[in-house]
Amino acid sequence: MIWWTVCLLLSCLSLARGDSCPDMHIYGPYGAQAIVEYVSVEATNHSAAVRRRVVVPSNSTLLQGMLVAQHEHGPREFTFETIYNxxxxxxxxxxxxxxxxxxDNNYYWMVYDAETDTRLPCGVDSTYPENDAHFIWKYKYIP
Structure with a gap:
């Protein structure tokens, strides 16, 4: 099962680059499928707006989608850092x-559903995007 997940992830990286791949890279023989997810970052005073399309295996977390976006687009396009609790x-x-x-001013990165403009109730480890999900990160003041 781990081998299949690794193969599917590598295939998804290939699809996200726009390479031509057969349908089995999206729908595998064991029913696994890839989903398309969009990760956006709202512009701040110190960074430009970003929108990235990534393809990840189904049941991937938002964090895993962000890792794929960071890997595919590199440090000049999209990067992030985390701490783990x-x-x-x-x-x-x-x-x-x-x-x-x-x-100094209590500004934090907050993730929102881009369609409803509502903050997600869960964090990046507990959010499992559906196909064509779009998330936007906003740098917000939290009193």
């Missing part, structure tokens, strides 16, 4: 060089 999972601390500001 055993109770809550990964917490995004920086996107494209813009860090959460804990001390």
């Amino acid at each position: 055993e109770q809550y999972g990964h917490f995004i601390t920086s996107i494209n060089g813009v860090e959460n500001n804990y001390n």
Whole structure:
């Protein structure tokens, strides 16, 4: 099963680059499928807006989609940093060089459903995107 997941992920990386691949790279013999996910970052005073399309295996988390986007588009296009908490999972601390500001002004990166413009109720480890899901990261003041 792990081998199949690795093969599907590698195939998904190929699809996201626009390579021509047969349908079996999307729908495997064991019923696994790939989904398309969009990750966007709202412009800040220190970084430009970004929108990236990624293809990941079904049942991937938002964090896994972000890792694929970071790998495919490189540090000039999309990068992020996290810290890990055993109770809550990964917490995004920086996107494209813009860090959460804990001390001076309480600005944090928050993830929203781009269609409804509502903040997600779960973090990146607990969000499992559906096909054509679109998420946008916003740098917001939290009082």
